[in-house]
Structure formats: structure tokens, C-alpha cells
Amino acid sequence: MTETLHRDERVPDAMAGQRLDQAAAEIFADFSRERLKAWIKQGALTLDGSQARPKDKVYGGERLELHAELEDDTRFEPQAIALDILFEDDEVLVVDKPAGLVVHPAAGNPDGTLLNALLHHCPQLASVPRAGIVHRLDKDTTGLMVVAKTLAAQAALVEQLQARTVSREYDAVVTGVMTAGGTVDAPIGRHPKDRKRQAVTASGKPAVTHYRVVERFRGHTHVRCRLETGRTHQIRVHLAYKRFPLVGDSVYGGRLKLPAGAAEGLKELLRTFPRQALHARKLAFLHPRSGEPVEFRAELPDDLLLLLDYLRDDHETMR
Template sequence: MILNSAPDSAELLFEPDLDDEIEGDFANEGVDYSPITLELSPDACGKRLDKVVAALVPQFSRSRLQQWFEGGHVRVDGKPARGKDTAYGDETVVIEPQPAPEDTAYAPENMLLAIVHEDDQIIVINKPAGLVVHPGAGNWSGTLLNGLLHHCPQLVSVPRAGIVHRLDKDTSGLMVVGKTLAAQTDLVRQLQARSVKREYLALVWGTPHLSGTIDAAMGRHPKDRVKMAVSTHMSAKPAITHYERLATGTLDRRPVSLVQCRLETGRTHQIRVHMQHLGYSLVGEAMYGKQHLVSAFHRQALHARRLGLDHPGTGEPCEWVVPLPADFAELLGAAGIPEPQAQ
């Protein structure tokens, strides 16, 4: 299966850090897995076998070839070979290429999707916590993208199966997907124009001001590339979060606050990083919070409650609101905070 084999209008609109960025495209583009037979020449005599093979099949990485050696998928004169063996220059080497997990990352998978709205242009989904949006290292299957391809096979012809933004694995809430290239392109442009309305609810430790705006550029953490951080580096990208404190309560005898956050930009981990930057990390935050408080909740307490945009087909303004998931609602109850009603 080839997904997005060449750049197109929607693909070119994506910025590396646009809206909880989708990094890379792991679609397998036409790799041939039929056996490869190599007849070694005298020039190979005395060299390590893995180096000889790597030079003859440059289309595969050395790390992948090493895995095939270790798995018995490289044979010399009919017998399994080791990469450290010495070549003599008159052998017949047969390689049986094996697909890597990322090669099948775009396979359709049947899964239950919480669809809030669907028409011929878009799908709006209430993503549960725990579901990864897009295939990546360590998560090559079981993602929202896989489920979308099963639910709507036509998405195979749309870059990233129509996904234009994503939520962190353990963040719940609303996402929109474009079902056609035109719809996806329009949604991406709305995100770039900052006209998409995204409202989140977060439970944080402490008592922040009643309201405020966090205007602090973000980039990769200088020491931990998995993390994001507020940064003044020239490569940092603008990041703006507007917040309002809705209620306060107590959890484990510590003050907590329910905060409504509205994104003006959508950088990776933006709300999590911005609230921690103010000194009010999210309850359950394992990556950016204080470790002795992590056990208070099994995930970061963050939910994308409201999504508003102009319909890419009609231009009409649309808005969807979903309630808190059960675990978040129970957490608020434990803190003595009622779930806020959508206005």
C-alpha cells in the first residue's frame, strides 16, 4: 500500500510543528520483499560478510540487514550466515527481506471510533485517552490512522489519512479529519490562519490567576529531545495559550484548579508545557510534572472539549462540544469540583 507517494497541496502546507505536529511519513513506498540472490566476486575475499552484503544492497539499511542476519534470513550456500563471517568471494548469498513494523503502519484496522459527526467532507472524532493518533516509533499499529483507513478506505489517497492535527496519546477529546484532499487542505489552511477554535479543560496543581495569556515560544528541550520546552532559541516557534480559571478544589489535601485553555497556536504538548512554565503543572503529568504527584491520576488531566471551524465544503461555521470522559469527571468529583456546563 502506498499512501501519499508524492507531495501535494495539503502535504506542502504542513509545517514541522503545526498543531501537535505529525512528524515524518512512514508509508512504505514500493519495497520489494522477494528474495535477493547475490553471487560474490573475488573482490569480496577477506571482507566481513555484512559489509559486503550492505554494499551490494544499498536500498536497505545496515541495521535492518543486521536484523536479517540475526533472524536467519541471510544464507550463504544454503546455510544461515552471520554478519561477522568472512567472505571468500565465490559464495552464493540469498537474502530473504523481511518487512519492518513501519512498512505496514498504514494497514487498515477494525476499531471502534467515537464519531461525533461525519459527512462527505469531514469526520469529527472524540478520541479516547490511550489511543495514539499517528504511527510512529513504538506505535506502528493500533493507531487512529489505522482505524480511519478501515472506516473510510478512500482515505488511503489522502495524505496521512486526512489527519490535520493530533492529540497526545493520553489526552482525550475532539479531532477533525478531512475525508478528501480538498477538505484536508482547507482545514490545514484554517489551522495556519489560527481560525480553528480549540478549547480544552485541564486540572492543574495550585491556583493560577483568574485568567491570562501565555505567549511563550516553544522548541525541543535542549537536553531531552522527547520533551518540548519554552525557548528563546532562534528555532523556537510562536506558541500562545489563553486560559481561564473556572473552579478550585482539593486533591490529596493539595489545592487544584480547573482551567479552561484556548489554543491560538498548536505546538506539541503546548498546554502541558505552558501551564508547567507558569508553575501549575497538570494533575497526572508524568513528563513535565513533579514525580511525587504523578500517582494522583493515571494520565495528564487534559481534555479537548470544544472544536469550532468553518466547514470546508459549505463554509458554514460548525462547532462541537463533548462532555468529560468518565475518568476525568471522577477526578473532578474527588476534588470537589462540578463538571462545567458547556456554554
């Protein structure tokens, strides 16, 4: 089955100097850069009404028009993987992702992903890029994700993400005692020496995270974060940059710190906590069809509840 795709966008002035394929990948974020490059070469993606080359520079203000035939994506197999679906209608579905579930197939994770599960649950998603996935969570981050079931819904949600009107709130448990909340406004890009990591770097993309204290413990803090942007590993990188790394974060967590005099149970839990202590708790956006605001919440998973209970007991015992 094929579906006709038509999109019309303007290049923001802030993208001046970028390659056309690079700018297109940010503007049409629901498609891969390779697919967009192919469409540019085919003339399906034009610049101010004319065919261009992927390497051509943009200056801001140009019109990008995408007119292509989108065929079902048969690269990925549907797989019967359980999904915790909080909401579903003809346009979107909202899932509560468990820890350990990779969102999209990639090297090292060719299947067994959320995408494979979505294709099994809703076969029509084969005709939507990335099976309707418009934003991601790390493999070991739990919580809410919205998936678009149609091209129109996907375009609307991507537009909202780019306009920063999608509200995303996370719970995190960090090492260190915060005195107050605040905002981290620091660009994030590839780590200059380790390409598998992200870092705060002057050459990175703008990234803004707001955070506030929910509960303090002797050596840790329960924090609530709100994303203004959606960079890879953003909360993990920003809080580590502020010297409050997430509990269990093997990439950005640094050296393990245990509260002095803590009971063996808490020490063991902190030593062996199997993932970064991060949960996408709230998601709010405008419904793609009705335009009405919708909001969803996901309760903390059992492992984070257990961690908070141990930290709370330690705090009360050692007062």
C-alpha cells in the same frame, strides 16, 4: 488509485532564511518533510516556477507550486478499532478520541492507532495524506479531532489551522490554586537536554495559550484553555512553565503535591491518576465545502469527572 494534487502557496516573509524543505513542511503541513523533499528533488514542488534543491534558502514572497500524483498510502493496515464519531459527511468526520489511543503510527506504536481505525472505517482515506489527520492529540489526551475525507477538505482545514481560525478549547486540571486567568505567550521548541520533551525556549516557535479559571479547589484548579497556536505538548508545557502542571503528567508534572489533610481516597487518586488531566472539549471551524461555521463539543470523560468530584468533596469538607 492515484489522485492529482495541485497546490499553490506563497512563502511568508517570516520564513526568510529557512531551507526550502523546512519551509515547505510548515506550509504544506499535511505532508511529511521526507515526502516534500522527494517532490522537490523530482521537480514536483517548484520554487518560483523552477526546480530547486531541498537545502536552498527562501527569502519570503516566493511562489511554491506543488503538482504531484498522490498514490494510495499502503504502508498502514486498516484495523477494526472502535471510533466514537460525533459527526460525519462526505468531507469531514469528527471523533472523540479516548485516552490511550495513539493518533499516528510511529516507532513503538506501529499499529493500533487512530490512523489504522480511520482506514478501516473509511477506506478512501488511503488516498489522503496521513488518512486525513490534520492535527493531533497526545496519546493520553482525550477529546475532539477533525479528520478530512478528501484532499480539498484537508487543504482547507490545514489553511484554517495555519491562519489560526480553528477554535480549540480544552479542559485541564492543574496542581496549584490559580487566582485568575491569563495568557502564556512563550515560544516552544525541543528541550535542550532531553530531545523527547518540549520546553519554553528562545529558539522555539511562537506559542500562545489563553486560560481561565472554571473552579478552584484547595490545592488544584479546573482550567479552560484556548489555543492560538498548536505546538507539541503546548498546554502541558505552558502551564508547567507557569508552575501549574497538569495532574497526572508524568513528563512535565514535577513532584506530586497532595492537599494537607486530604482523605486517603483523594490522595490515592492523585498518586495513581494514569494520564495528564487534559480533554479537548470544543472544536470549531468553517466547513470545507459550505464555508459555514460548525462547532462540536465533547463531554468530560469519566476519569476527569471522578477527579473533579473528589477535589470538590475535599474542598467542601475542609472548609
